[in-house]
Amino acid sequence: MIRFDNTTKRYSEGHEALSSISFDLNEGEMSFLTGHSGAGKSTLLKLIACIERPTRGQVVVNGVNISKLRKSKIPYLRRNIGIIFQNHQLLFDRTVFDNIALPLVIQGLPHREIGRRVRAALDKVNLLGKEKLYPVTLSGGEQQRVGIARAVVHKPPIILADEPTGNLDPELSAEIMHLFEQFNQVGVCILIASHDIDLLNKMNKRIITLQQGKIIYDGHEMAPKSYHNHENIQ
């Protein structure tokens, strides 16, 4: 579903955020991306969504090599990906309903279908009564769940999440992870970037660990704690 092939990303400032990364994510696979701050987790997710382009190497999504994807095709790539952002990236002048409906409106679904699907997504994230509220009136965790509902409402085959449990308490984090597991069970390929080692270890999924833009671990074992003091390693 997603393949990185010797992919390097160098930002224009000359700093190499990812160096020669290679890995494969299969259809319906759920995995975690971890590593110290600045390791390149967000950069990797951005490459998948074509927000950034690789400097060298390939990124293949859904069988399409997107390193050379034409600009006009990018929207259609992104419609196959539900992205959950580090900050929630909600529209604060629109209701919860309108926020979640956005991907469907973009794809031009008929009105009635939109209502049906949005309510289904709201039900999934336990926010059914709040569709008419504005995001500012919601708690952090509720806003995060609105973001998740928006990412899944159009049933994308891929979900990317950047620190989806960033500022949430352990209980809420576990709840949201459970939500992701549910999506995974219906065949969605999920990649979650997270710092939260304890949470990762509880989940017992594949873990890819980045350090200074390189993959230093890829497997189902406990996440290595070593990257926390990577400065000492060098």
Added chain:
Amino acid sequence: MKTSNKSVNQEAKNSFSIKGYFLRHIQVCLASLGRICRSPVSSLMTIAVIAISLALPAGMHVLIKNIEYVTSGWDGAAQISLFIKKGTTEEKVVNLKNQIELMGQIDKTEYISPTSALEEFKRLSGFGQALDALDKNPLPAVIVISPGIEASSPQQLNQLVESLQDNPIVDHAQLDMQWVKRLYSIMDIINRGVMIVGALLALAVILITGNTIRLDIQNRHDEILITKLIGATNSFIRRPFLYTGILYGLLGGIIASVLIGLSIGLLSDSVSKLSSLYSSGFELKGLGVDGTFTLIAGSTALGFAGSWVAVGKHLGKIEPS
């Protein structure tokens, strides 16, 4: 996985149905209208500026059209005034008048005796009493000749004037056509001026809508970023801004026509008073259906052009990173 792919395909099919396409355009148009209504003060200011910019040249155009209409009957209306030498007996003058009438190429002649000329002057000038104080009538007798259409070319008229000038009792023959010509050339200049001003103001309308849309794009920067991130095409993002520009133009055009209509209404009373003084049935003409339609359509097109420029310049720069 299979099922979700299928649903994506179904959505694609839905989004290409023609009915759905129009429905979505109407929705976007209404949403843009709603957005305009939600900030009424700034929107009204933009629309008012557009309306005034357009009402100015369009109103001047209407005025010129009216003047052209009034003067259109004056083309062949050259007149020759023969001022008769002082001391000529009325009998001789009437003789000359009859001679002239027999000349052919003449439509009509009129004899104005010094007394009736003075009467008329008194009545029109309001200097009645002052003129009463004069013991001698200073005005000459005049024969006013209206040449027929056969003799309406400047050459023929000049020949006619020269031959009349040779008559011993004629002091001076004057062809009253110069001012018609002058009027026409002045109007031509004004017409061109209005066109230049109109072109400049049309450009101004494009810049005004462009600038308003640019600010709108800036205000909605985050929204544009987010919608791009979840797969909005450029045309989807562009659409509401283009509709906003179109609506600004449309509303500006409508208000401009209303402004012109009101001005015509205000003027028409005094104009019809004036024209009744000249016993003419002239009435001020407004834009008319065609003119109103052209003004509103043109204004809409200008609004569209302005938003198109702004969208082309500023939307592409907003890319998620």
